[in-house]
Amino acid sequence: xxxxxxxxxxxxxxxxxxxxxxxxxxxxxxxxxxxxxxxxxxxxxxxxxxxxxxxxxxxxxxxxxxxxxxxxxxxxxxxxxxxxxxxxxxxxxxxxxxxxxxxxxxxxxxxxxxxxxxxxxxxxxxxxxxxxxxxxxxxxxxxxxxxxxxxxxxxxxxxxxxxxxxxxxxxxxxxxxxxxxxxxxxxxxxxxxxxxxxxxxxxxxxxxxxxxxxxxxxxxxxxxxxxxxxxxxxxxxxxxxxxxxxxxxxxxxxxxxxx
Numbered sequence: 001x002x003x004x005x006x007x008x009x010x011x012x013x014x015x016x017x018x019x020x021x022x023x024x025x026x027x028x029x030x031x032x033x034x035x036x037x038x039x040x041x042x043x044x045x046x047x048x049x050x051x052x053x054x055x056x057x058x059x060x061x062x063x064x065x066x067x068x069x070x071x072x073x074x075x076x077x078x079x080x081x082x083x084x085x086x087x088x089x090x091x092x093x094x095x096x097x098x099x100x101x102x103x104x105x106x107x108x109x110x111x112x113x114x115x116x117x118x119x120x121x122x123x124x125x126x127x128x129x130x131x132x133x134x135x136x137x138x139x140x141x142x143x144x145x146x147x148x149x150x151x152x153x154x155x156x157x158x159x160x161x162x163x164x165x166x167x168x169x170x171x172x173x174x175x176x177x178x179x180x181x182x183x184x185x186x187x188x189x190x191x192x193x194x195x196x197x198x199x200x201x202x203x204x205x206x207x208x209x210x211x212x213x214x215x216x217x218x219x220x221x222x223x224x225x226x227x228x229x230x231x232x233x234x235x236x237x238x239x240x241x242x243x244x245x246x247x248x249x250x251x252x253x254x255x256x257x258x259x
Contacts, residue, residue: 069150
């Protein structure tokens with residue numbers, strides 16, 4: 001049988017000779033030439049500029065843009081414009097065509113709410129506000145109101161309202177809007193009732209419902225028919241998840257239902 005030759009590893013283990021790598025190159029002084037120094041300077045300067053630019057963009061996006069939006073919210077609300085709401089008493093039991101005609105005669109520019117059905121039995125319209133346009137209003141509504149930034153939301157909703165009519169099973173007309181006035185929910189409730197010429201004598205029930213709305217309701221007679229009205233108020237921030245809305249802003253609903 002042929003004797004197996006020792007492997008190279010075995011030879012290495014039995015060898016007492018140690019080979020060292022020449023480290024002279026590592027101990028030599030490291031000098032940067034003039035050209036290399038200039039190039040390195042350019043790289044460092046570029047990094048500072050790029051880094052500073054990125055930091056500014058990030059700060060502008062996260063901080064400054066939010067501050068500008070908050071400032072614009074206060075500027076818009078500072079206009080102190082009165083929201084001119086339609087009198088629902090003048091709308092009840094009219095056709096949709098007559099309702100649109102009445103709203104326009106009151107000075108409203110209407111935009112059909114996207115994704116809502118418009119026919120003889122139902123309609124859903126949004127009045128263009130003083131800080132918006134028909135095109136901007138339609139675009140903002142198509143995005144979804146809760147997805148808007150606070151300044152865009154206030155531009156859309158300040159001084160305006162949304163009205164819808166349902167005539168499939170009876171008759172219901174409803175107005176919803178944001179109240180940016182002072183005084184919180186109690187004051188918003190008073191302003192809503194005053195807009196419809198409703199008084200405490202017309203109230204048959206009040207309280208808070210299961211959704212957290214503070215409400216008042218009652219019954220009125222308009223022509224030969226009887227209608228149940230309801231006014232409900234909720235903090236605006238509880239209705240729309242938009243950051244930076246005024247703390248005392250309210251969401252208000254007005255409704256007339258034919259009995």
